[in-house]
Structure formats: C-alpha cells, structure tokens
Amino acid sequence: MSESFTEKSSEIISNAASAEITSSSSLFTTTSGASSPKDWKFWAAVIVPSVAIAGLTYYYLTSTSDSDKSQKPDSPATKSKKSRSKSKKKKSKGAVSALKAEELEIDASRASFSPEIKEDATASLNISDSELAALKDSEKKSTAQNLKAIGNKLFNNKQFDEAIEYYTGALRYCEDSVFYANRAACYEALKMHDQVIKDCSAALKINKTYAKALMRRAKAYEMQENYKDSLYDFTVTAIIEKFKNVVATESSERVIKKLAEKEAKEIMMPRVPSNSFISGYFNSFTSLANLATPASEDQPLSQAEQDFNEAINLADAKKYATSIEKLQKSIDDGIESVNLAAAADAYSLRGVFNFLKGSSDLANKDFELTLKIDPNHALTLYRKSNMLAEIKQLDEAMELLDQAIALNSNDAQGYFHKGQIYFLKTDYHNSSLMYKKAIELNDDYVYPYIQSGVSLFKLGQISEANSVFESAINKFPTRSDLLNYYGEILAENGRTAEATKYFDKSIEIDSNNPLPYVNKALTVFQSSDKVDNAFSLINQALTVDPECELAIAALSQIYLQLGLFEDTMRMLDRAVELAKSEDELVSTITFRETTSAQYRFIKEYPEMLGNFEYAR
Structure with missing residues (x-):
C-alpha cells in the first residue's frame, strides 16, 4: 500500500475535511503517456489528502471489567498492563500473535487465590438457578470475580477447557464483556474460531468499544479468511484507540492486502481499456x-x-x-x-x-x-522498455532503450523514452536533457515538449517551464492534449483561471477528448463551490468516453469529499471493473475496502465522530 493504514483511515472519517485536488494524467508519471488511474497518481485524485487524527477524548481502559469498576485507571496493575501492552506492540510485526496471559483481563492481585476461595468458587459452579436468584448483586459480582480469577489461573497453565468452565460459570453470575472476551481467548487457543466470534460479539453487545474483543474477533475472522469483517474490526480498534494500537494498524494493512490480492485473482480478466487510455499510449510514439x-x-x-x-x-x-x-x-x-x-x-x-x-x-x-x-525492430524495443518500466524494472528498461539508440542515434523516440525513465527515477535534471535532445532531433514531436515543461516545473524552473509550453503551443496550436496538459500544470500551481482557459481551448479543439473535461471539473471543484458545474463536466467526459478511468476517479473524489459515501462506493466498484492489471486491481480494491470499512464505522459508531479533531 502506498499510504499507511493510519493515513487512509484518518482521511475518510469526516466529510467536512477539505481537500487539495490534484488532477493528473499518466503522461507525467509513466514512460508511455498512457492515462492509467494507477499512473495518474490515482489515489491522489481520489483520496482526501492526509490529515492527522487527534483529540480522541474518550479512551477505553481495558484494565477494568464491566462488573468491577473499583480499580482506578492509574493503579499499579493498570500501569503494569499498559507497559506490557506497549512492549507487546513494539514486538508485533503483523502476524497473528500467539496467545499470552497478559491478553486477558487479569488483575495481578486476583491471579493467585487460596484453596478455600477455589473450593467455594468451584462449588458455586453447581448452584441451582433458584439459589442463584436469591443472591444479592454484590454476592454475584464477588463470586463472578472469583470464578474469573480461577479461569485466568487455568488459562496461564494452558488448561483451556477447564478455564472455559470457570468463565462460563462467571457469566451465570454476571454477564460481563470481559468474561466473554476471556472465554473467547480460550477458544482462540483451541482454534475454535466460530466460538471466538460468538463470544466476542456477545462482549461487544455489552461494550461496543471493547478493543480486545474487537481484536480477538478480527483475528478469528482472519483465520476463517473472512477478510472484510476482519478488516472492519481492526479498523474500528485503530480508530477508537487513536491509531496508537500498532498491532491493529499493522494488522489492518496485512488483512487489506490479503483481501485485495484474493479478490483480484478471482476477478481479474484482461480487458480492452478506454479509448482515451489507449490514445494516450500511442500518442507518446511518433x-x-x-x-x-x-x-x-x-x-x-x-x-x-x-x-x-x-x-x-x-x-x-x-x-x-x-x-x-x-x-x-x-x-x-x-x-x-x-x-x-x-x-x-x-x-x-x-x-x-x-x-x-x-x-x-x-x-x-x-x-x-x-x-x-x-x-533491430526499434519500436518494439521502445514498447518492451515501456512495459518493463510499468513493472518498475527501470534498469532493464533503460538497457533496451540504449540498445535502440545504438541502432539509430537519430531517432528522437529513444531519447524521449529514456527521459521518461529518468523522470520515473525523479532525476528531473537528466530527464530534461533527454527531452531537449529529442526536440533537437525531431521538433515536430510534441510529447518531449510537454515532458520537458513538466520536468522544469519539478526542478522549480517555473519561467523556463512556461517558456517551453508557450513555445510548444505556438508550434502546435491545434494539439488538444498539449493544451490540456499545460492547463493541468497551471492548475497544480494554483493558476486556476489560466488553467480553465486552456482546458476550454483543449475542449474546443477536440470535444472527444475526455481529459480536459475532467481536469476542468476538478479545478472548478477545488476553486469554487460550483459542484453542479463539476458534475456536468464529468458527465460530459463520460458521454465522450464511458470508460474514462480519470472521470471515474474524479467522481469518487468529489463524492467522497461531499460525504456521499454510497455514491463513492458505486464509483469505486466501477473503478474495480475498469482496472486493467492485477496490480491496479489490488490498488483499487484496497482503497474501496478501506473506504467501505470506515463508512461502516461512521454508521455504527456515530457517537465517536465528535471525538476527532482534524488538522493538516
């Protein structure tokens, strides 16, 4: 995943979060000029930019059971458990960890007990219902805690079946979330995942912010390969614990990876991409x-x-x-x-x-x-190099380009695509040199001008970049793609009024190019409150090309920022359908499922939203 789970989670919770909209096209990131969602910095166009999450005013203390609130949060036992918990988080690297006694709600002062207490507690397992009903509440709570303490001791000794018996007895006296969670820990040790889920669900009915029950149920779901529910429980845990639970955040990333890769393998089928995507690719060659x-x-x-x-x-x-x-x-x-x-x-x-x-x-x-x-088929060497660059084999891609240039050192394409490799390596100085060489060899080749201007912008040479674009526009006044890309660069640099003019010119020249419609829509949405205008422009793009990946990405972004989560999910489902490679499909599913889990959190934990403060 290109972003951490914490970053993604903190972005989606509030529909009030403002966003910096970055529209882009693959020309600026790939060697091909193809308009691929992944290569367009797809998630930069869909995801609200990273925000830090802070100010969670309610923090659930797992050291105390529902039925025993006498222990203060800052007691030695609680501090000891917090210390152990921090140590355990540092050691965890994402694998489903082995059960340890410290995962139970064990009060050290209760972990050992006299034979008399055990004898009395054991006898209480066989009490009749009528005798139980006659007990005072205080007697029930005391007996329940003794039974729990024996259960904890048995758990420490790995006597899980016997421990289950005592936790079950404790639940007769007092239905407590901790008793359910501790019994679930025994079932977890016995690999009885259905029972783990059942007990953790019971615990969460009593206390729905009980992090340990959520974590235990998430692990059980994961073991059953129910990755959607596992991701949700890990997500909820991460959010309610302010992303300080390292195990929860790392587990979320592990599970979303499993979920996305599994689904991608099941549904991936080669498909012809959109016309705008293919055209972008072919336009980067002469x-x-x-x-x-x-x-x-x-x-x-x-x-x-x-x-x-x-x-x-x-x-x-x-x-x-x-x-x-x-x-x-x-x-x-x-x-x-x-x-x-x-x-x-x-x-x-x-x-x-x-x-x-x-x-x-x-x-x-x-x-x-x-x-x-x-x-010596040079065009194929360029194309194969492009394919290798797509899968990040940049050195091998460069070798093929050197081979092609050795065959014909006067072919501008070789230098242009070599510049693209340098660009992917973020070596903008050398990419600029390659684009300049390509222009010298073939001044009718428009794409080196575009990429030269972009590289100069990346280097902070704004005046020089503008000069390159303006020179290219004078030379190629009817190139819709050139005008669109310059508008995009202007928009990214905050020159929205100028950008809009270039998008309009691009549309005027080629009304069948969907990209300027989308880029103008994103610019309008960013710079004004004209949401209807943005939607209208994107709909025009989809009329021109119903499978335009950038239009789908833009709609996902706008819906998300407006808090229209169901519409966001609909667009992300469509993005999954349009994915062209397994890697792209994994990325798209990853974001869709992350968004889905957090949307579910918003619906099921509305009272928690007020506990977050967002900051850039």
Whole structure:
C-alpha cells in the first residue's frame, strides 16, 4: 500500500475535511503517456489528502471489567498492563500473535487465590438457578470475580477447557464483556474460531468499544479468511484507540492486502481499456506501424496483409476493439508466411494491446516474436522498455532503450523514452536533457515538449517551464492534449483561471477528448463551490468516453469529499471493473475496502465522530 493504514483511515472519517485536488494524467508519471488511474497518481485524485487524527477524548481502559469498576485507571496493575501492552506492540510485526496471559483481563492481585476461595468458587459452579436468584448483586459480582480469577489461573497453565468452565460459570453470575472476551481467548487457543466470534460479539453487545474483543474477533475472522469483517474490526480498534494500537494498524494493512490480492485473482480478466487510455499510449510514439506493401507493383496484397492494413487504419481512427480483431485475423491468416516485415509489426502491435489489457506475459511473447523476426525492430524495443518500466524494472528498461539508440542515434523516440525513465527515477535534471535532445532531433514531436515543461516545473524552473509550453503551443496550436496538459500544470500551481482557459481551448479543439473535461471539473471543484458545474463536466467526459478511468476517479473524489459515501462506493466498484492489471486491481480494491470499512464505522459508531479533531 502506498499510504499507511493510519493515513487512509484518518482521511475518510469526516466529510467536512477539505481537500487539495490534484488532477493528473499518466503522461507525467509513466514512460508511455498512457492515462492509467494507477499512473495518474490515482489515489491522489481520489483520496482526501492526509490529515492527522487527534483529540480522541474518550479512551477505553481495558484494565477494568464491566462488573468491577473499583480499580482506578492509574493503579499499579493498570500501569503494569499498559507497559506490557506497549512492549507487546513494539514486538508485533503483523502476524497473528500467539496467545499470552497478559491478553486477558487479569488483575495481578486476583491471579493467585487460596484453596478455600477455589473450593467455594468451584462449588458455586453447581448452584441451582433458584439459589442463584436469591443472591444479592454484590454476592454475584464477588463470586463472578472469583470464578474469573480461577479461569485466568487455568488459562496461564494452558488448561483451556477447564478455564472455559470457570468463565462460563462467571457469566451465570454476571454477564460481563470481559468474561466473554476471556472465554473467547480460550477458544482462540483451541482454534475454535466460530466460538471466538460468538463470544466476542456477545462482549461487544455489552461494550461496543471493547478493543480486545474487537481484536480477538478480527483475528478469528482472519483465520476463517473472512477478510472484510476482519478488516472492519481492526479498523474500528485503530480508530477508537487513536491509531496508537500498532498491532491493529499493522494488522489492518496485512488483512487489506490479503483481501485485495484474493479478490483480484478471482476477478481479474484482461480487458480492452478506454479509448482515451489507449490514445494516450500511442500518442507518446511518433508512429504506430508501417502499412504492408506488396512485393512488386503488379502483385496484389494478400488477405492477411489487407487485414493488417485495415487494423492500422482502425487504430488510427481510435476504433481499437475492431482493430484488435482485424489484427488477430491477419495473424491467423498467416501474415508471417507472406510478409515478414508486416508480421513483425503485427506481433509488436498485438503485444502493445496485450500489454494495455494487463497481459504482460502475452505481450512479452509477442515482442519476442517480433525481435526473432527482426532483432533491430526499434519500436518494439521502445514498447518492451515501456512495459518493463510499468513493472518498475527501470534498469532493464533503460538497457533496451540504449540498445535502440545504438541502432539509430537519430531517432528522437529513444531519447524521449529514456527521459521518461529518468523522470520515473525523479532525476528531473537528466530527464530534461533527454527531452531537449529529442526536440533537437525531431521538433515536430510534441510529447518531449510537454515532458520537458513538466520536468522544469519539478526542478522549480517555473519561467523556463512556461517558456517551453508557450513555445510548444505556438508550434502546435491545434494539439488538444498539449493544451490540456499545460492547463493541468497551471492548475497544480494554483493558476486556476489560466488553467480553465486552456482546458476550454483543449475542449474546443477536440470535444472527444475526455481529459480536459475532467481536469476542468476538478479545478472548478477545488476553486469554487460550483459542484453542479463539476458534475456536468464529468458527465460530459463520460458521454465522450464511458470508460474514462480519470472521470471515474474524479467522481469518487468529489463524492467522497461531499460525504456521499454510497455514491463513492458505486464509483469505486466501477473503478474495480475498469482496472486493467492485477496490480491496479489490488490498488483499487484496497482503497474501496478501506473506504467501505470506515463508512461502516461512521454508521455504527456515530457517537465517536465528535471525538476527532482534524488538522493538516
């Protein structure tokens, strides 16, 4: 997880928390220029920025049972237990820890007892209901505490079945949350997880902020692979204990990882991403592929070659789903047997589509097929490098780019994509040098201008960055994507009025590009109270591209900040459907389930919300 559980939890509790909205596109974070939610700093666009949580005025002291409030919070026994608890938290590293006696509600002064007390307590196990009803409340409480003390002693001796008998006896005399929780500890030791859950639930009906019962039930749920409920209990514990319970926060991160990875494996299926996503990728290259040509003027193209050319034309027209079908048909019809050059391009392009669908293994096989036909196929080296960069194999990606540049040192694409690797490494100085080199080699290649301007902004060279963008806009006045990206940079630097103008110009040039609609919506939402305008713009983006990942992310963010949690969850469900890779799916599910757990907390613990103070 890119953010800690504590940061995520503290962000979602209050719908009054203000937010710094960061809209961005993958051009600024990837080597491809693809508009991927993950690469867009997706969670920066969805999550309210990190806030510290403080001021929890109510803190539950687990050292005292419901039926025995005589021990003061600062008693030696309580201090001793707090010390042990802190020590235990430091040692815990997220695994489900083994049971220890100190996890029980044991008062050291009661842990040992005389034979007479034990004999009297044991006899009280067999008392009749009528005899029990005749006892005074004080007698019931005293007997219950003696039975509990014997149960604790038996637990220390690992005599769990016998301890259960005494805790059950104590519950006859007094229904106390601690007795249920201690009996649950015995069931936990015996790996009777259903009984653990049952007893902890009973304890929480009596005291719903009982942290130890929540923790014990969370562990039982985890052992049963009921990760949603486990996450919820760990989340509640973390919040009510002001995120000071290290075991709860670390366990939450462990469980959400298990939950997300399990669900991702179950539902992940390769899918064609949105048109805007694919277009962003292809726009970062100077060419898509070469059209197949006949061996001689009097020789017609084969059906496979015709299908291949049609696939290229469809891709140029942004009809990607149909292009994929035609491309596959050309390969199935044996393009390799009639035109090796076209076959190399066909495999390479299919590799791109497989990569964009999240099938990196299939993509790599296609790239290798191309390189087997033509080891010097530079475009495939760029594309494979891009794929490696996506999975953070940056050094290997750089090696492929160096190989491509060695084949043709005058191809601007090699330097542009090398600049992207440096950018991913946050080496903005060297990325700027690479983009400058790419512009020198091909001043009609727009993306090096964009990334050069972004790198200069990152370096704090604002004037130089503005000059690069303004120069590029003068040279490419009809490039919608250029105007959109400059507007985004202006918005991120607080120049919202100027940013809005550039988004409007971008939309005017290409009304079918969803990104400027979304970026303008985020800017409007950040800088004014015109929520309806923001929604209208995002709906326009979704009309243009119903699967635009950035639009879904923006809606998630706005709904979340407005406290519209059900709408937020609906958008996050949609984001899960649109995820293109297992890693992206894990990230999306992680945030959805974290949000869901905290939304449930808000509904079930409304009285706790007033105990939080938020600060930047």
